[in-house]
Amino acid sequence: MLVFAYDGSLNGDWIAHYAARFALATARRELHLAHVHERAPAPELAGRIARIAEECQRLGVTLVTSIRDSGDGSVADGVLSLLAATPDSVLITGTRARPRNLSYLAGTVAAELLARAPCAVLALHVAHPAMLGQPGRVLLPFSMARPPSRAALPLVQLLAPELKELHVLVVQEVSRLRFRLLGTRGARRLIDGALARANAIEAQLREALLAGRCRLDVSAVVSDDAVKEILALAGRLRSRLLGLDASALPLSPGYGHPIEQLLRDSGSDVVLYRAAL
Template identity: 30%
Template sequence: MTSYSPWTAVPGIYLAYDGSINADWVSRYAIRMAANLENRSITLVHIPDGSIPPEVIRRKLHAIAEECSSHGIKLHCEQPPLRHTVFRTLLATIPPSPDSYCICGARITSRRGGFLRGTISEQLLEARKFNVLAIRVVMPGLLGCPDDLLFPLAGHPRGFYAAMPFLHLLAPGIHNLYLLRIMQVNSLLLRYLSRQQYRAIYRRGADYLHLVTREIARENLTTEFHVDTRIVLAADWVAEILIQASELRARLILLGATEERFPASRLRAAKVERLLRKTPCDVAIYRKV
């Protein structure tokens, strides 16, 4: 079940697995996504670094293999030797391709600096070598099958292009897809907007959401689900996402990684940490290459 041969693996779903209980929870998402692929397979990558006894890892890998088998999914395990760092070893193992999807996890707690900040998952997102989905699981009872998704949209010029592959992977099982466009307005200006100004900003948000819903409709997804669009003018986008997630009882927030560079990226990272800390549901940060 365990092997290692760099670059022999084909593009597909790769689970970056460190043996933690959080990684066990994240593996459920990988299994769900693999069930939606034609080849129905996962490549699990575990780099032995001595932090967890080998017998524990063997037991955990066997449990994941059993769960994959019950869903008709093939599991391939790679355990490459550590090369300088776990991050570098993962880059050397997972094929750099727009067809490779790396599923990884955020920390369970932020005691060591942050849920995502300073993690290998953050490094993988920033490397831009393959598609990455970094997940913070706060509702393990969902077993990686959230049925109500909240998709905050930042108004990217490419529309929904970067998010579409991840929607395809998660679509089966979705009941409700909530598309949220938050139009950021300075807190001082927000209080004094005229009705005409408010409507103009709202219209820009509505036009963007119309574009996105048309893109989704053109994809001819095999699963039918309800699409709900929401436009909100707000000064604090993190607070608004948290409010909407609670009101809608969302099971997963799907948020795109920033395209900004330092120092703007550092400011947004702090806001993402705040979202990860206060979230009422699972959160997945994605980046498409």
């Protein structure tokens, strides 16, 4: 089941385009919109949900709506209670849009859901509403510092119908000092290792995508600044969506956390993904 935690904001409207498109990739073509409000629902809420329903109808997606009061609990509790019966769901939520000197995740409902939801979670940040949830070109960066995982597979499967180009980047991070002292041969050795990992991920994704409609490519870099490398490659490839593994994300990531930096500096949309707990 695909559950979309909708907060009624403009940002939420933009994420709804993604949610509706994701629903197209599911067997039932069904999207469950969950809105949990703390006080009374906003007066415009009905109109906004109607627009989402219109979009879903146009795409051939069934929209199921549940609106509830958070009661004594938090908004996140409300959303989680909706998910309790279906732990195999995929939950779609949004990070807030904020200026650069504030955190995108710390203290947000998205951070709480990423930490607590039993199912797979996708937290979206829309920087470019003009794409209407069809990024086409997606960049998936991975770090050599973390063991290989299959957490990206559900995201890739949901993106599959719209995907034109998927690029896998594996970053081998080294310390600043080591980076400065690294010779050509040493760098080559590290890049080859990262490239082998990238090829393995590519094979896994190719299997998940089944049909070869989308172009897959890989690259690997050695760097002392992974964030910069990811942003540079995203810019070079004109990627419209960055997919970041948020499995090890702390509940309150600091301002300097790589995911916070990428949310802050990315010119393209960002999706944080996490597999079911």
